[in-house]
Amino acid sequence: MYLSVPLPQVKDKLQTVAVYFADATKPLTNCGAVVAKLGRISELKEAVSTLLEIPSKRLVFGEVWTGKLYRMLDDDEGVSDIGPKDKIFAYELPELDNTRLNDVRMAQVIHVGVRANSNYRTEAFGLPLIVLLPANKDISNAEVRAKIDAACKPWVKPDFQGQAYDIAIVDQSGRSCGVCDWSSHCLGCKLPNDDKPFKVPRHGKISFAVEWVGEGTAYLDTKLAFKSHESMEKKLQNNMEHVLDLRTCIEAFTLEEILGENDPWYCSKCAKFQQAGKKFDVWKLPDVLIIHLKRFSYTKIWRDKIGTLVDFPLEGLDLKDFVVNPNEKTVFDLYAVSNHMGNMGGGHYTAYCKNLINGNWYLHDDDHVRQARPEDVVSPSAYVLFYVRRGAKRK
Numbered sequence: 001m002y003l004s005v006p007l008p009q010v011k012d013k014l015q016t017v018a019v020y021f022a023d024a025t026k027p028l029t030n031c032g033a034v035v036a037k038l039g040r041i042s043e044l045k046e047a048v049s050t051l052l053e054i055p056s057k058r059l060v061f062g063e064v065w066t067g068k069l070y071r072m073l074d075d076d077e078g079v080s081d082i083g084p085k086d087k088i089f090a091y092e093l094p095e096l097d098n099t100r101l102n103d104v105r106m107a108q109v110i111h112v113g114v115r116a117n118s119n120y121r122t123e124a125f126g127l128p129l130i131v132l133l134p135a136n137k138d139i140s141n142a143e144v145r146a147k148i149d150a151a152c153k154p155w156v157k158p159d160f161q162g163q164a165y166d167i168a169i170v171d172q173s174g175r176s177c178g179v180c181d182w183s184s185h186c187l188g189c190k191l192p193n194d195d196k197p198f199k200v201p202r203h204g205k206i207s208f209a210v211e212w213v214g215e216g217t218a219y220l221d222t223k224l225a226f227k228s229h230e231s232m233e234k235k236l237q238n239n240m241e242h243v244l245d246l247r248t249c250i251e252a253f254t255l256e257e258i259l260g261e262n263d264p265w266y267c268s269k270c271a272k273f274q275q276a277g278k279k280f281d282v283w284k285l286p287d288v289l290i291i292h293l294k295r296f297s298y299t300k301i302w303r304d305k306i307g308t309l310v311d312f313p314l315e316g317l318d319l320k321d322f323v324v325n326p327n328e329k330t331v332f333d334l335y336a337v338s339n340h341m342g343n344m345g346g347g348h349y350t351a352y353c354k355n356l357i358n359g360n361w362y363l364h365d366d367d368h369v370r371q372a373r374p375e376d377v378v379s380p381s382a383y384v385l386f387y388v389r390r391g392a393k394r395k
């Protein structure tokens with residue numbers, strides 16, 4: 001017999017968000033925003049707004065991947081769709097006066113490097129920027145360039161002399177021209193610095209590639225420009241303090257669950273489908289009890305491994321509070337643990353086993369075996385626990 005027990009998680013999560021301020025001279029700021037795990041991006045936006053005192057209507061959120069804005073996040077999207085490794089950025093838009101957000105276009109600005117005297121372009125690096133362009137009136141090429149220059153100014157090394165970059169009009173991927181047909185193999189037409197009206201690309205989506213000279217030698221390292229908000233200390237403390245007890249996990253297994261609206265139960269007394277309650281109780285325990293910790297969680301968008309430390313006893317696990325049979329012997333001692341290290345994409349299994357003759361613990365790692373300290377057995381990698389009833393006869 002085995003018990004597959006859940007790992008109760010806190011209802012709130014601390015989401016790291018990197019914030020770009022409208023004032024480009026302010027450093028990028030990492031903050032840890034508290035939001036309900038089942039909340040929406042609009043709630044995350046309000047949390048960041050409160051932390052940094054920015055009006056929420058001036059914040060737009062996006063996910064950055066490989067140096068580009070991978071996607072913009074809508075207010076109605078769920079926070080649970082954000083993966084643990086996703087890099088979420090918030091951009092503070094400048095004051096729009098009487099201009100509505102629908103009257104402007106958000107243009108992405110990505111950073112690429114170019115070798116001297118060459119058309120060779122590196123992959124996007126650093127962090128993308130956003131500039132606002134009018135949607136319903138003309139703007140000159142020089143005015144567009146001035147907006148990009150203002151956004152990039154803080155990223156030019158103070159001691160750099162000469163022209164730090166050029167600007168090209170590109171598609172959303174940053175690899176091809178946003179003006180020419182793909183068959184021309186153009187990497188991006190240069191943005192003129194003149195008073196002629198800026199022509200919106202054929203697909204309507206505007207992206208610019210800032211081509212930094214010398215493969216980015218003039219570009220300021222973004223690591224030097226980041227600042228941590230005080231809320232990040234709370235995030236670190238929260239991660240360190242979140243430890244579960246095995247009894248808490250077993251208790252969650254025995255809690256009553258109300259079935260959902262799409263999973264009704266037919267009541268023979270009232271002859272109707274009802275949202276009934278479901279509950280598990282333990283009546284009888286085996287001599288060898290296997291407890292599976294459900295470390296893997298799934299949503300519609302992503303899958304994740306729960307790395308929370310579960311504290312479990314090596315000796316004297318008493319389950320009397322969870323067994324309804326009063327005659328059952330309920331004290332168990334641990335004799336083995338199966339560990340999983342890694343994530344959903346791949347991992348490695350090891351095992352701790354106790355020698356029941358000499359009482360020592362040993363770590364089994366493929367074909368390597370070595371003695372282990374008892375305190376090493378309890379770790380965030382523990383996945384399956386093997387207990388034996390105290391006093392059970394060995395076969």
